[in-house]
Amino acid sequence: MSEILVLVEHADGDVKKVTLELLTLARSLGEPSAVWAGPGYTDAAKAKLAEYGAGKIYVAESEEIAGYVVAPKAELLAKLVSDASPAAVLVAATAEGKEIAGRLAIKTDSGVITDAVGLGEGFVADQSIFGGGVNVRSRVTKGTPIVAVRPNSTAPVAEPGAGAEEKVEIALSDAARGAKVVERVKQERGARPELTEAAIVVSGGRGVGSGENFSIIEKLADSLGAAVGASRAATDAGWYPHQFQVGQTGKTVSPQLYVAAGISGAIQHRAGMQTSKTIVVINKDSEAPIFEIADFGVVGDLFQVVPQLTEEIEKRK
Amino acid sequence: MNIVVCVKQVPDTATERKLRSDDKTLDRDAADGVVNELDEYAVEEALRLKEAHGGEVTVLSMGPAKATETIRKALAMGADKAVHLSDDALRGSDALSTSYALAETLKKIGFDLVILGSESTDARTGVLAAMLAERLGTPQLTLANKVEVDGSAIAIQRVTDYGYDKVEASLPAVVSVVEKINEPRYPSFKGIMAAKKKPVETLAIGDAEISADQVGLASAWSEVVDFAAAPPRAAGTVVKDEGDGGVKAAEFLASKKFV
Numbered sequence: 001m002s003e004i005l006v007l008v009e010h011a012d013g014d015v016k017k018v019t020l021e022l023l024t025l026a027r028s029l030g031e032p033s034a035v036w037a038g039p040g041y042t043d044a045a046k047a048k049l050a051e052y053g054a055g056k057i058y059v060a061e062s063e064e065i066a067g068y069v070v071a072p073k074a075e076l077l078a079k080l081v082s083d084a085s086p087a088a089v090l091v092a093a094t095a096e097g098k099e100i101a102g103r104l105a106i107k108t109d110s111g112v113i114t115d116a117v118g119l120g121e122g123f124v125a126d127q128s129i130f131g132g133g134v135n136v137r138s139r140v141t142k143g144t145p146i147v148a149v150r151p152n153s154t155a156p157v158a159e160p161g162a163g164a165e166e167k168v169e170i171a172l173s174d175a176a177r178g179a180k181v182v183e184r185v186k187q188e189r190g191a192r193p194e195l196t197e198a199a200i201v202v203s204g205g206r207g208v209g210s211g212e213n214f215s216i217i218e219k220l221a222d223s224l225g226a227a228v229g230a231s232r233a234a235t236d237a238g239w240y241p242h243q244f245q246v247g248q249t250g251k252t253v254s255p256q257l258y259v260a261a262g263i264s265g266a267i268q269h270r271a272g273m274q275t276s277k278t279i280v281v282i283n284k285d286s287e288a289p290i291f292e293i294a295d296f297g298v299v300g301d302l303f304q305v306v307p308q309l310t311e312e313i314e315k316r317k
Numbered sequence: 318m319n320i321v322v323c324v325k326q327v328p329d330t331a332t333e334r335k336l337r338s339d340d341k342t343l344d345r346d347a348a349d350g351v352v353n354e355l356d357e358y359a360v361e362e363a364l365r366l367k368e369a370h371g372g373e374v375t376v377l378s379m380g381p382a383k384a385t386e387t388i389r390k391a392l393a394m395g396a397d398k399a400v401h402l403s404d405d406a407l408r409g410s411d412a413l414s415t416s417y418a419l420a421e422t423l424k425k426i427g428f429d430l431v432i433l434g435s436e437s438t439d440a441r442t443g444v445l446a447a448m449l450a451e452r453l454g455t456p457q458l459t460l461a462n463k464v465e466v467d468g469s470a471i472a473i474q475r476v477t478d479y480g481y482d483k484v485e486a487s488l489p490a491v492v493s494v495v496e497k498i499n500e501p502r503y504p505s506f507k508g509i510m511a512a513k514k515k516p517v518e519t520l521a522i523g524d525a526e527i528s529a530d531q532v533g534l535a536s537a538w539s540e541v542v543d544f545a546a547a548p549p550r551a552a553g554t555v556v557k558d559e560g561d562g563g564v565k566a567a568e569f570l571a572s573k574k575f576v
C-alpha cells in the first residue's frame with residue numbers, strides 16, 4: 001500500500017487527538033507514516049502513534065524546527081516528499097497547519113486542499129463552504145495531494161502499526177530561518193480541552209454581558225468536560241481572549257455538541273460551528289437566527305437557564 | 318518604508334454566495350463585491366506604520382475590472398497609489414496561481430513590507446501570506462495582532478492556540494494581520510474625493526512577466542469535482558423557559574448521552 005505522510009500535532013510531548021484522527025483517515029487510503037517535527041518526542045508519543053496505525057515514524061527533533069515560524073516544518077515535509085514519494089500528505093487544518101500545507105505545496109509543485117471535512121478514494125476531499133451553505137468535493141490535480149483536514153472530521157480508531165522509527169536530520173535553509181520565535185506566551189484559561197479538538201464546546205456571546213459573567217459559561221463547560229468558546233462580540237469587548245473566538249475569523253469547530261448561549265447566530269459565527277453534530281441554543285429572543293440550526297433550543301434568560309442546566313448536569317453525574 | 322497592502326474584493330458575506338454551475342468557480346456576479354473585511358485591518362496597519370515611520374503605501378489587488386471599487390476604498394482610507402493586476406487569463410486562479418501572480422508583481426513593483434489580511438471571507442484558505450513568503454524568500458510574519466518596526470527590524474505577536482508567540486525578523490517581510498490588531502478608519506469625505514485622483518496602474522499578466530500557463534482555471538493545481546447546496550438541518554425542538562428550561566435542556570442532553 002502507498003505511504004501517506006501525517007504531520008503530527010503535539011504539545012508538551014503529547015500527541016493531539018487530531019493526529020489520531022488523521023492516522024485513522026490515512027489508514028483507509030494507504031499506509032500512514034507519522035512525521036514528528038521539533039523537540040519533545042517521547043516513548044509515550046511513539047507508542048500512541050503506533051497504536052493508531054503509524055507504520056513508520058519520521059522523527060526530526062531539532063530545536064531549530066520549532067524555533068522559526070512555519071517554514072522549517074514545510075522544509076522537513078518537502079524533504080520527506082522527495083525522499084519517500086508518498087501518495088499524499090495530511091496535516092491538521094489549524095491556522096498553522098494550513099500555512100505549512102501552503103508552503104509545502106509550492107516547494108513540491110503540488111496542489112493543496114484546505115479545511116477538508118472528509119477524504120475518500122482518489123483523495124477526493126469534502127469541504128463545507130460559504131458558512132456551511134454549500135458542500136464541495138475537490139481534488140488535487142498536480143503533484144502530491146496535500147490536504148489539510150479539520151479536527152473532528154473522523155472518529156479516531158486504534159489499529160496498531162509497526163511504528164518503525166526513522167531519525168531525520170535536516171539542514172534548514174537561510175530562508176526558513178527568517179522569522180525567529182523569541183518567546184511563547186501562554187494565556188490559557190484553566191485545564192480545559194483545546195477548542196478545536198474538544199468533543200463539546202460551550203460558547204457565550206454578547207448576551208453574557210461581561211467578562212465576569214463568563215464564569216457562568218465556564219461552569220457549564222466544566223460540568224460537561226467542554227471547551228469554552230466565544231462570539232466575536234464577546235472577544236471584541238474583551239470579555240474573553242481572542243484565541244477562543246469561534247467563527248469566520250476565529251476557530252472553526254466541529255464538535256459532537258455545541259452549546260450557544262447569548263449568541264444570535266450571525267453567518268460569520270455559524271461559519272465556525274455549523275458542522276457541529278448536535279447544537280443546543282439558549283437565547284432570550286425566539287427570533288434569533290441561531291434557532292434555525294438548533295437541535296434543541298430554550299427561549300429564555302441565560303442567567304436563569306445556564307446555571308440551572310449546570311446544576312442539573314451535576315446532579316445527574 | 319515602501320509598504321504594499323494586498324486587497325481582495327469578495328462577495329458580501331451577507332448576501333447569498335454561489336458557485337457557477339458551468340466551471341464551478343465563484344460566481345462574482347451573483348453577489349455584491351465588497352472589500353474583504355480583514356484587508357481593511359491590513360490597510361489600517363499599513364497607514365499607521367507609514368504615519369509612524371514615513372514612506373508610501375501601495376494597494377495591490379488582483380481581480381476583475383470591478384475590483385477598482387475596492388481599490389478606491391483602500392485609497393480613500395489613505396493609501397497613496399494602487400496597482401491593479403487584471404487579466405482574463407487570471408480568472409479561476411487557485412491559491413497557488415494567485416500567490417505566483419502576486420509574487421511576480423511584488424518583485425516587479427518592489428517592497429519593504431507586504432501586509433495582507435489573515436484570510437479572505439470567500440475562499441478562506443488562510444494560506445496566501447505564507448505562500449507569498451515562500452515564493453519571495455522573505456520572513457513569514459503571519460497572524461499578527463501587533464506589529465512593530467524599528468529601522469530594518471520588525472517584530473510581531475503571532476496569535477497561537479495557547480496565546481501568542483513573539484516573533485522577530487528583518488525587512489523585507491510578509492505580514493498578515495488578524496482583526497484584533499486595530500480599528501480600521503472610515504474614509505473621510507476628503508479621502509474619498511482625493512482617492513479619485515490617486516494613480517491606479519493597471520497591469521496585464523505580460524506587464525508583470527507572469528506566464529499564462531501558471532495561472533487561471535486551466536492551470537489550477539486542484540479542481541472542484543462537484544458541489545451541492547448543503548441539506549438543511551432537520552428542524553429541532555424549541556421550548557420556552559417556564560422556570561424549567563435548564564432541566565429540559567439537561568433532559569435533552571441526557572437523551573443524547575452527553576450527560
Ligand SMILES: Cc1cc2nc3c(=O)[nH]c(=O)nc-3n(C[C@H](O)[C@H](O)[C@H](O)COP(=O)(O)OP(=O)(O)OC[C@H]3O[C@@H](n4cnc5c(N)ncnc54)[C@H](O)[C@@H]3O)c2cc1C
Binds near residue numbers: 205206208354
Ligand atoms: C468579516 C467578519 C468576520 C466575522 N467573524 C466572526 C467570527 O469569527 N465569530 C463571530 O462570532 N462573529 C464574527 N463576526 C461578527 C458577526 O457578524 C456578529 O456580529 C457576531 O457574531 C455577533 O455576536 P453575538 O451573537 O454574541 O452578539 P449579538 O448578535 O449581539 O447577539 C447577542 C444575542 O444574545 C441574546 N441575549 C442577550 N441577552 C441575553 C440573555 N440574558 N439571555 C439569553 N440571550 C440573551 C440576544 O437575544 C442576541 O440574540 C464577523 C463579522 C465580519 C463582518
